Amino acid sequence: MCDRLRARADLLRRVRSFFDARGVMEVCTPVLSRAAGTDPAIEPLRTRYTGPEHPRGLDLYLQTSPEFPMKRLLAAGSGPIYQIAQVFRDGEYGTRHNPEFSLLEWYRPGFDHHVLMDEVAALANACLQSSLPIEKIAYVDLFREHMGWHPLEADLSILEASAREQGLMVEGMASRDQWLDLFMSLVIEPRLGKQSLTFIYDYPASQASLARISLHDPALASRFELYHRGVELANGFHELADPVEQRQRFEQENLQRQERGQRQLPIDENFLAALETGLPDCAGVALGLDRLLMLKLNASCLDDVLSFSLKNA
């Protein structure tokens, strides 16, 4: 237990000195918000405040990432910022998941996602005390190489045949993205980054999340992820700054939530107002610190690097 505490303290020190040296400011934003991210694949935990200001109670959501408040700071002129945040996600527990975990999130005005990938690699190497080489593969090329078909153009019957071949037939698959998630998680991801920091970039526009659509190809989004030793470590964007498009995405995601029978979530109007005033052109990324620590300590599951996990929190 004491070893893992010391290892975490050491990791946090490395992160802070990394950003200190680069002039990125540490910030703190609220864990509780009256709004939430609408992504149907991420379910927030809800709680309720009752007291002064809200005598009849106010529903509040625990953050699933500090993204919206940090972008509000950027719009207010903060300059480059980072945060080490506890974040919360309902329904997620396993060898690499815990409903509460530590996210390192940072934003770089003036960077695009490619410049930021280089910085993510530098941070990962600083934390792991390694000098791992960087590998960058476009999402489309990744699927061509590992699966033998084009992830956006191959007929769904080809994806299904591929699943049958791999013993991965899953019932109730409703969309191409679900199939792509299946292959990514169960076939490709375990092979990635064996001896490198492997970045996958230019995701399908349907998986844009909060990334801007690529200038070169409207079918792609300027989003990337980092994998090392088969573990998904970070997700980043060249950030969407257009308030109209952002609102459309929120509304569309809430519609998807409705179709799937999930709770619709309040849209963050404060965040949208910040986009209206102008988010500087920037790239941002969120990196799972517990997973990074897990890799550093060669632990086999997240529980082994947390002081207390869901099982005994």
Add this chain to the structure above:
Amino acid sequence: MATYSTNEFRGGLKLLLDGDPYVIIENEFVKPGKGQAFNRVKLRNLKTGRVLEKTFKSGESVEAADVMDRDLQYLYNDGEYWYFMDNDSYEQYQVDANAMGDAAKWIKDQDQCNVTLWNDQPILVEAPNFVVLEITDTDPGLKGDTSGGGGKPATLETGAVVRVPLFVQIGEKIKVDTRKGEYISRAKD
């Protein structure tokens, strides 16, 4: 029809898949940060013993298999079926050779066995992990060889054949690990 959601998956849970009862051996939750969650599950077919891997979309439900484990006493074999009894209810169960599997060669009258019932029908019988059986036939072996090296085959009272050390003789009782089919030791009495 009882069902389990993927959130209830854990080792030991019994599911009905393609008409066969299965037990979960391992369950892994897999999810991309921004994408669909899946449960990767390793299951054993309770009828055939075969292990397979299957993936479910998290949040889906799967039909439960009405499977129970019972501790039953073995009574006798009539040449075609084996008969077991629940010592509490005195209910008797008739078991076919398929469900008996390997257990048939290890058990004697009165032995207590774990019997898996599916829809109240026996589908699997597990012999006790350790049984004590008498040797009915084995090569007398070389006098004075106590090294125990090599060993020799010995036929037991149930008909099973195991390898035993050279010094073990006909008429002696030995303890056997039924999971590996291996000799453990001579039995005390």
